[in-house]
Amino acid sequence: MDESVNKTLNFIEDIIEEDIRNGKHGGRVHTRFPPEPNGYLHIGHAKSICLNFGLALKYKGKTNLRFDDTNPVTEETEYVESIKQDIQWLGFSWEDREFYASDYFEQLFQFAVQLIKKGKAYVDDLSAEEIAKYKKSPTEAGLESPFRNRNIEENLDLFFKMRDGKFQEGEKVLRAKIDMGSPNMHMRDPILYRILYKPHHRTGTEWCIYPMYDFAHGQSDSIEGITHSICTLEFENHRPLYNWCIENLGIFPSQQIEFARLNLSYTVMSKRKLLQLVRENYVEGWDDPRMPTLCGLRRRGYTPEAIRHFTNLVGIARRDNVIDLALLEFAVREDLNKRATRVMAIFDPLKVILTNYENQIEQLEIENNPEDPEAGKRLVPFGKVLYIEQEDFMENPVDKYFRLTKDGMVRLKGAYIVKCEEIIKDNNGKVIELHCSYIQNSKSGQDQSGLKPKATIHWVEESNAINAELRLYDRLFTVPDPDDQELDFKAFINKDSLVKIKAAKVEPFLKSTKPGNFYQFIRKAYFATDLDSTSENLIFNRTVNLKDSWQKTQDK
RNA sequence: UGACCCAUGGUGUAACGGUAGCACUAGUGAUUUUGGUUCAUUCAGUUAAGGUUCGAAUCCUUAUGGGUCAACCA
Numbered sequence: 279m280d281e282s283v284n285k286t287l288n289f290i291e292d293i294i295e296e297d298i299r300n301g302k303h304g305g306r307v308h309t310r311f312p313p314e315p316n317g318y319l320h321i322g323h324a325k326s327i328c329l330n331f332g333l334a335l336k337y338k339g340k341t342n343l344r345f346d347d348t349n350p351v352t353e354e355t356e357y358v359e360s361i362k363q364d365i366q367w368l369g370f371s372w373e374d375r376e377f378y379a380s381d382y383f384e385q386l387f388q389f390a391v392q393l394i395k396k397g398k399a400y401v402d403d404l405s406a407e408e409i410a411k412y413k414k415s416p417t418e419a420g421l422e423s424p425f426r427n428r429n430i431e432e433n434l435d436l437f438f439k440m441r442d443g444k445f446q447e448g449e450k451v452l453r454a455k456i457d458m459g460s461p462n463m464h465m466r467d468p469i470l471y472r473i474l475y476k477p478h479h480r481t482g483t484e485w486c487i488y489p490m491y492d493f494a495h496g497q498s499d500s501i502e503g504i505t506h507s508i509c510t511l512e513f514e515n516h517r518p519l520y521n522w523c524i525e526n527l528g529i530f531p532s533q534q535i536e537f538a539r540l541n542l543s544y545t546v547m548s549k550r551k552l553l554q555l556v557r558e559n560y561v562e563g564w565d566d567p568r569m570p571t572l573c574g575l576r577r578r579g580y581t582p583e584a585i586r587h588f589t590n591l592v593g594i595a596r597r598d599n600v601i602d603l604a605l606l607e608f609a610v611r612e613d614l615n616k617r618a619t620r621v622m623a624i625f626d627p628l629k630v631i632l633t634n635y636e637n638q639i640e641q642l643e644i645e646n647n648p649e650d651p652e653a654g655k656r657l658v659p660f661g662k663v664l665y666i667e668q669e670d671f672m673e674n675p676v677d678k679y680f681r682l683t684k685d686g687m688v689r690l691k692g693a694y695i696v697k698c699e700e701i702i703k704d705n706n707g708k709v710i711e712l713h714c715s716y717i718q719n720s721k722s723g724q725d726q727s728g729l730k731p732k733a734t735i736h737w738v739e740e741s742n743a744i745n746a747e748l749r750l751y752d753r754l755f756t757v758p759d760p761d762d763q764e765l766d767f768k769a770f771i772n773k774d775s776l777v778k779i780k781a782a783k784v785e786p787f788l789k790s791t792k793p794g795n796f797y798q799f800i801r802k803a804y805f806a807t808d809l810d811s812t813s814e815n816l817i818f819n820r821t822v823n824l825k826d827s828w829q830k831t832q833d834k
Numbered sequence: 835u836g837a838c839c840c841a842u843g844g845u846g847u848a849a850c851g852g853u854a855g856c857a858c859u860a861g862u863g864a865u866u867u868u869g870g871u872u873c874a875u876u877c878a879g880u881u882a883a884g885g886u887u888c889g890a891a892u893c894c895u896u897a898u899g900g901g902u903c904a905a906c907c908a
Contacts, residue, residue: 285848285856286847286848286849286856287848288847288848292850312908313908314907314908316907316908346908348907348908349907349908351907352907352908405906406905406906409906410904410905410906413904414904415835415836415904416835416836416837416903416904417835417836417837417904418835418836418904419836420904447906448906451906460837461836461837461838462836462837462838462903463837463903463904464903466904469905469906471906472906473906474906488906490905490906490907490908491907491908492908494908495908511839511840511901511902512901512902512903512908513902513908514838514839514902514903515837515838515839515902515903516903517838518838536839538840538901543845549908591846591847591857591858592846592847593846593847593848593857594847595840595846595847596839596840597839597840597841597900597901598840598841598900598901598902599845599846599847600845600846601845601846601858602844602845602846602858602859604845604858604859605845605846605857605858605859607858608857608858608859609858611870611871615870615871616871620868620870648866648867648868648870648871649871649872678869680869681869689867690867691867691868692867693867695867722867723867725867731867732869733867733868733869734866734867734868735868736868798868798870800868800870801868801869801870802868802870824868824869824870824871825869825870825871826869826870827869827870828869829869830860830869831869
């Protein structure tokens with residue numbers, strides 16, 4: 279798929295090309311993707327991953343993977359592995375540059391010492407509550423801590439004692455000495471280090487003081503020689519502090535550039551809310567196919583190509599945005615249309631008996647994908663007893679209904695034209711069986727009948743049909759903006775976001791399918807074989823419906 | 835009520851002082867052994883008011899609307 283959708287440059291590419299023209303950093307481009315290992319990656323992260331790795335690819339630069347692991351309370355190795363797997367699955371490589379902010383703890387400590395020596399940082403004895411109180415509010419200047427003017431020797435002594443575990447958690451912090459009157463709250467003597475007696479997933483119990491984000495991120499960028507440090511808009515107010523640290527330490531000047539994060543309609547994206555959905559069992563796990571997580575989308579049947587294509591389509595800018603879920607669906611349809619093998623599956627079987635057909639099985643050759651001649655053909659068994667969809671027959675057809683009706687004709691895909699002769703009903707009047715005749719000389723590819731039925735429908739031969747479970751997934755929320763409602767977002771969960779069809783009939787070709795394989799179930803939807811699927815118990819997840827202009831006209 | 839940021843069709847994104855374009859969505863038609871695909875086509879936009887300029891979506895001012903910031907989270 280052609281992923282270079284944008285012929286024009288986005289604003290970050292503008293900056294980079296300008297930097298290259300000016301010979302900044304020798305024209306070098308080096309980005310990084312800096313996840314915190316405290317959760318699973320979602321489609322929003324995919325935007326950032328594609329941006330960072332994509333920029334490096336485009337400008338012949340490099341991208342580091344760096345885990346931003348400065349908070350031992352929430353971070354775990356389990357997440358590190360899933361994050362790495364997801365990035366690789368998306369199709370990007372950080373080569374040998376897998377880094378951790380925790381790799382730099384000693385260096386960061388020395389940076390802090392440097393600041394103290396310059397009189398730019400101090401140890402504060404105020405409690406968390408007091409510090410918050412002293413900071414005041416954005417509209418009101420803050421107050422300086424009584425400990426702000428400790429001398430350098432005392433600060434140094436105290437800071438080393440903090441490191442040596444001489445104090446309790448919360449007893450002391452290291453703060454930058456900047457400006458308590460700044461209109462930017464982040465510049466009101468931000469906390470640089472806090473005491474935490476918590477084992478770290480990589481450094482164990484080596485440290486009992488940990489740097490804050492603002493004292494770790496920019497320096498990590500600088501240490502790695504990152505030229506363009508791309509983050510989301512909410513870090514915009516941190517930029518003066520990012521630059522302050524780099525300037526006062528006199529280290530490599532990485533440049534922070536912010537862009538607007540991805541929001542998707544009918545979806546929530548915050549880690550907190552996704553965690554809630556999992557914890558409170560609204561979904562079956564982080565990889566539930568309804569989740570916007572990469573593992574969820576993968577299980578749903580989304581391909582890396584589709585996701586990369588999607589991130590190209592959404593663009594990069596600085597204004598808040600909500601992307602229509604339809605665009606994500608468009609991206610996956612466009613990819614799958616070209617690549618998915620077409621097969622036949624009956625969701626809601628209606629038995630059809632071909633009264634004039636021999637009691638035999640005929641193997642018909644049917645194309646695997648009309649969009650791809652290379653995809654070849656497969657043999658599909660045909661016989662006297664078949665299943666078609668209940669919805670493909672109407673005794674009293676509505677206007678413009680092209681499918682099978684009493685005395686009407688349709689073509690069976692890749693097979694013959696059939697004519698409905700007789701309807702069998704149960705005691706409730708429900709149609710349970712159709713007796714049809716087939717037109718002998720109407721065989722697909724060698725049709726001599728001259729008949730032109732208006733519709734072609736899919737079917738499955740009864741004796742060779744295999745049972746399968748179909749999981750029909752739909753959007754998780756009933757409103758486009760669940761985040762932006764009076765009520766809690768969970769009040770808008772779509773009760774029908776998963777409908778399981780236990781007894782679908784599929785053609786025998788699918789017997790040997792493997793988890794992750796994807797198909798188009800003709801005239802219905804794209805499906806992917808679920809992780810839990812076995813040849814004895816086939817399970818398919820609906821990725822996305824086919825467009826359905828008939829359904830649309832019916833809905834009106 | 836402070837600082838910073840943002841504002842182009844329903845959605846997203848271009849136009850870098852000189853013809854407002856592209857994609858999605860929605861509509862219509864053609865093609866089609868998938869009511870799919872493909873193709874053609876239609877609807878629809880510069881937040882407002884001033885100013886600078888021969889000329890403003892673009893520059894300036896003000897207003898309006900929206901976002902971010904007051905974790906020892908990232």
